[in-house]
Amino acid sequence: GAGVSQSPSNKVTEKGKDVELRCDPISGHTALYWYRQSLGQGLEFLIYFQGNSAPDKSGLPSDRFSAERTGGSVSTLTIQRTQQEDSAVYLCASSLIHMTSGVSGRLDEQFFGPGTRLTVL
């Protein structure tokens, strides 16, 4: 199906190395979100892209984290100098737009990918 895809599904890296995580949103979705899910925890918002607007980076935990979205489609989350506390599942979600039509009152649904499990040794 044409859902959100993420790669790699699993990544094991050594402390201090850089990693790149990729997200392919659903075609046509203009809004893209990155979340982090630590073991036994809920999802934590990291960053949000909407069209050509400046991204909302308010959830990034440190300046070691950055993300790009090229051509309004694929996004890459980069973690530099990884630390053990960065170990988590990184989830990407996309939605058609971020504002609801207002008719049903339903916010445009965020469709999640399967996530990338990052393990920092």
Added chain:
Amino acid sequence: GESVGLHLPTLSVQEGDNSIINCAYSNSASDYFIWYKQESGKGPQFIIDIRSNMDKRQGQRVTVLLNKTVKHLSLQIAATQPGDSAVYFCAETFYGGATNKLIFGTGTLLAVQP
């Protein structure tokens, strides 16, 4: 600060019984709430949502109740099936916000016993 929490981290029910999963939220400005289901190895999947101008919404076998007075949200699953076994998250957001980023609770593991 903003937070969404769950009363029960684990809920074990018998197949066929009804399940109730509870959630408390603290941000009174939140006006849109969603329940997600997450199966092992998968991303969260939308179940049902509710706006703050409603106190109840029903879907297929699921009902969400919202009590704004005590800032409480619940998910009721009727006739629970083994396929309902998963972690359930509540999430909140502010409808008029710039990003509609979701604030998630820590999750409740629902275990359905055959």
